[in-house]
Amino acid sequence: MSKLPRPWNCFEVYLFDIDGTLLQCADAVHYFAFCDVLSRVAGRPLTLDGVVAHGNTDVGILRDALVLADVSEERWRPELDAMKRRMCANVQAREKEVCAAALPGVREVLEHLRGRGATLGVATGNLEAIGKLKLQRAGLLTLFDFGGWSDEFEFRTDVFKAAVTKARGIAGDAAAICVVGDTPADIWAAHENGLPVIAVATGIYPLEELVPAGPELCVNSMQELLAAVQCLPA
Numbered sequence: 170m171s172k173l174p175r176p177w178n179c180f181e182v183y184l185f186d187i188d189g190t191l192l193q194c195a196d197a198v199h200y201f202a203f204c205d206v207l208s209r210v211a212g213r214p215l216t217l218d219g220v221v222a223h224g225n226t227d228v229g230i231l232r233d234a235l236v237l238a239d240v241s242e243e244r245w246r247p248e249l250d251a252m253k254r255r256m257c258a259n260v261q262a263r264e265k266e267v268c269a270a271a272l273p274g275v276r277e278v279l280e281h282l283r284g285r286g287a288t289l290g291v292a293t294g295n296l297e298a299i300g301k302l303k304l305q306r307a308g309l310l311t312l313f314d315f316g317g318w319s320d321e322f323e324f325r326t327d328v329f330k331a332a333v334t335k336a337r338g339i340a341g342d343a344a345a346i347c348v349v350g351d352t353p354a355d356i357w358a359a360h361e362n363g364l365p366v367i368a369v370a371t372g373i374y375p376l377e378e379l380v381p382a383g384p385e386l387c388v389n390s391m392q393e394l395l396a397a398v399q400c401l402p403a
Contacts, residue, residue, distance in 0.1 A: 172385040173365050175345065177394055182336045183282060184292040184317065184329065184364070186350035187300055189223065189372025191275050191291075192307040195268040199299060202259040203227075206252040207234050210245050223373055224354025226294035226319035226328060227256065253320060257298035269306040272371050274391030279312045281398065288340045292317040292332035292348065292358075294325060315339060325358040333362055353382040367394070 171177065185191055200217065207215035220234045231252060235245045245252075260267070279289060290313060293300050297318035304310040317332025319325075329348070336346055348359035351372035359366040360383070368384035369391060370376045379387050388394055 173347070173367070174385075177347070177367060177386060178282060178285060178287075178398065179345075180287065180347040181344035182288045182290065182340045182346040184290050184332050184336065184346060184348045184359075185313075186348075186352070186355050187291055187293040187295055187303060189351040190272075190349060190355075190369055191309060192269045192271050192303060194303060195270070196266055198260055198263045198267050199303075202256045202299075203230060203234070205259055206255050207231065207238075209255075210235065210248050210252060211238055211240050224294070224325065224352035226323060226325055227296045227299070228253070228319050228323045229294070229325075232323060253296055257296055260299045260302060264302060264306075267302060267306045269303045271307045271309055272391065274393075274395055276309065276312070277395055278391045279309065281395070283312065288315075288336065288344070289313050290315045290317060290332055290336055292329045294319045294328065296320050325354050326361045329358045329362045329364070333364070351379075353379065356382040356384050369394075 204216050215234060215238050217230065217234055219237050220230055222230050282289060291300065295318060297316065297320050300316065300318055301310060315335045317328050317335060319328050322328045333346060336344065346364055348355060348364050348366045349369065350366060351369050352374055356366045356368055365385040368379040368387045370379055370389050376387055376389065
């Protein structure tokens, strides 16, 4: 049952997560970019084993991996900007290897919302250059008006806060904003910013794990949202 304050397709602004919500990547380009910069800073091979990546930010993933590897903050924090730049450069250099594909129903939902006059943005843990490349490779980049990225933020709540500020600047302070994401972290970050959430079970979290986090609406897929359009106001 929906607890959204209005029909799901009647908000003025939507903030979408990227990975697991809009698209899936069938490659490890982003992963190996992490491993490269982590290993350089640590001075020994490092991976993301043991690090929670889903719902995290790129900066948060770097931080958590280095903390897990017992690399002192005094050692890695001054290198953070260089690490982010190197990660982006690594992914951009392997652009043709990025195999990103839009999830079923995503393009149709985005086009439906744009057709209703909505402003579309992303609020994501991806660094901007990497997130834009994924969206471009999936053929979705041109459907978005703005983005909230993790370049300056370690925590998802702050990414969402910055995205809301951008959204208000475009659509006005009174614009109703809704978040669409696939992880409990998306739900918590949205609620921390006073935003309702549509949770989609298209990532690694099933409905049974998303519902307890308290989204206002939880669905199995974007296609499920499309199927409900006929029941909503035109």
